[in-house]
Amino acid sequence: MLARIAHELFWLGRQLGRAEHTARMLDGIYAIDLQAPPDAPVGAQLTWEGLLAVMGATDESERTEAPDRDEVMRLLAVDANNPSSVLACVEAGREGARVVRDVISAEMWEAVNTLRLGLYQHHLSGGFGTGPYEFLQYVKERCALFWGLAERTMLEDEARAFLHAGGRIEAAQMVVRMLRVALAPFGDEVADEVERPARDGQALALLHAVGGLHAFRRAVTDPPNAEPVAGFLLYERAYPDSVAASVDALHTALVAADARSRTAAPVLRLARLSADLEFRRRASRSAGDLLAVLGDVQDELALVDHDISDRYFAGGTQASRVMTA
Template sequence: MLSRTAAALYWMSRYLERAENLARMLDVSYSLSLMPQDGSGDGLDELAMPLQITGTLEDYRNRHGALDAERLLHFFALDGDNPGSIFSCLRAARSNAHVVRGRISADMWENINATWLEMREIASQGLGGYGISAFCEWVKQRSHLYRGAAFGTSLRNDAFRFIRLGTYIERADNSLRLLDSRYEMLGEQAEEGSARDYYQWSALLRALSVFEAFSEIYRGAPDKRQVAELLILREDVPRSLRACLGEAALILASLPGENGRPAQRMAAELEARLRYTGIEEILATGLHAWLSECILHINHLAGAIHSAYLEAA
C-alpha cells in the first residue's frame, strides 16, 4: 500500500476517534461545571479543562482573553480556526476520507460525508438551540455509526488494519489524558469517599462509557485505585490502555515488511509492560507521573508508526 494512502486511512480514523473523545471531554466537563464548585462556583475551571488537556487554552486566551462559558464552548466545539475543535477534527476526517474514497466502502464514505454536512449545519446555527449534551451525544453516535460501517462492510486487508490502528492509538492517548485530568482536578490529597470524589470519578466513567462495566466488576463507590485499574490494566474494557495497546500490537505484527519492526517491538514492549504491572506498582510511582510517562511512550509509538508506514519513501 502507498504510504499516502495508509496515512489518509490512519488519520481519517484518528480524527474521527479524536472528535468522539473531544465530545466526551466536553460532556463530562460541562456536566461537572453545573454542579456547586469550590471557591468561586462559576464552573469555568471545569469548562477550561478540555482546552488544557488538548493544549489549546493558550490559543483561546490569545484570541478571546478572559474565560467565558459561551466562548469556551464555541471555541472547543465549533470553531473552524481552532485545529483542536470537534469541527476541525470532523473536517479533517472528511478530507482524508475523500482522498481514499476508493479504498473505503460506500457506507463508510456516506457516513463520514453526512456527518460533516450535519456538522456544518450545526455550526451555522450555533450550540444555543442544540444543547451541549445533545451535541456531544450526536458526535458519539456518529462515531459509533462510522465504526459499525467499518466493521460491517470493510474487507479485512491492510486498509482496514490502518483504519483500526488509528482508532486504537488515538483512543489510548485520549483515555489516559482524561484519567490524568480528572486525577489532577481532584488533587493528590483528595478525600476518598467524599461527594466531590464520587461525582468526579463517576462522571469520568460515564464519559468513557464504562460506568456499567465498573459496577459489574467492582463494588461500592468509585475511587482512584479502582478507576485507574479499570482504565489502565483491564484487558476486557474496550477503552482501557491495555486493550488499546494489545490491539495495536496485534495489528502492527500483521502488517508486512521489515520497516515496521521498531514500531512492532515498541508496541509489544508496552503491551508486555502493562500485562506484568499491578495497580499498586503504578500508584507507588505516582499516578500522574506514571500517566505522563505512558502518554510520552504512546506518542513515541505513533512517531515510529509514522516513520515506518506513513512517510513517503
C-alpha cells in the same frame, strides 16, 4: 499499499477518534457542570480548565479566572479555527475520507460525509445554542456508525489495519491525557482530606466523559473514586476504551499490517508497553504511582507514534517533531 494512502487512513482514524472523544468529554462535563457539586464525593466535575488542558490548549489555562463554559464549548465543539475542535476534526476527517474513497466502502464514506453535513446543519440552525446534547449525540452516533460499517463492510486488509491503528492510538492518547489532567493537581504525595473528595469527583466525571460508567459499574465493585477509576481506565483490558485495550488493539492492527512485524520497531515497542501495563496493573495504585505510569505511557505512545510514521509514512508527521523538539 501506498504509504500515502496508509497515512491518510491512519489520520482518518485519528480524526474521528478525537472528534468522538472530545464530544464525549464535552457531553459528560457539561451535564455535570450544570448542577451544584454534590455533598458525597461522587459526581463532581472535571473542570473546563482541565478540559482545555486535556485538549492541549495550555496557554489558555494560564489565565487567572476559570474559563467560561460556553466559551470552552464553542472552542472545542464548533470553532473551525481550532484544529482539535469536533467540527475541525470532522471536516479534516471528511477530507481524508474523500482522498481514500476508493479504499473505504461507499457506506463508510457516506457516514463521514453525512456527519459533516449534519454538524453544519446543527451548527447553522442554532441548535447548539439551546443545548449541545443533540449536536454531541449526533457525533457519537455517526462515529459509532462509521466504525460499525468498517467492521461490516471493509476487507480485513492493510487499509483497515491502518484505519484502526489511527483510531486506537488516538483513543489511548486521549484517555491518558485525561487521566493525567484529572489526577495531576494532587501530585505525588498523598492527597490530604480536603483535596481528596475533589479528586474523587473528577474521577467519576472521567467515566462520564468516556461513556464508561456502565462498564465500570459492572466490572468493578469499588466505589467510583479516583484510584479504582484511573486503574480501570488504564489497565482493564475487558473495557474497549481502556489504555491497555487500545494498546493491544493497536498492536494487533500493526501486526496485521506489517509483513515483517517481528522486527518492526513500533510493534516491538507496543509489545513491551502492553507487557509493562500488565505488570504494573498488579503493582500499587496510589495516585502518585498512577501519575508516574501515565507519564511513562504517554511518552511511550509518542515514541510509538514516531516509530509508526518513521516506518510506514516516511517519518513526516508532527509527532516526530514534537518528540525531537
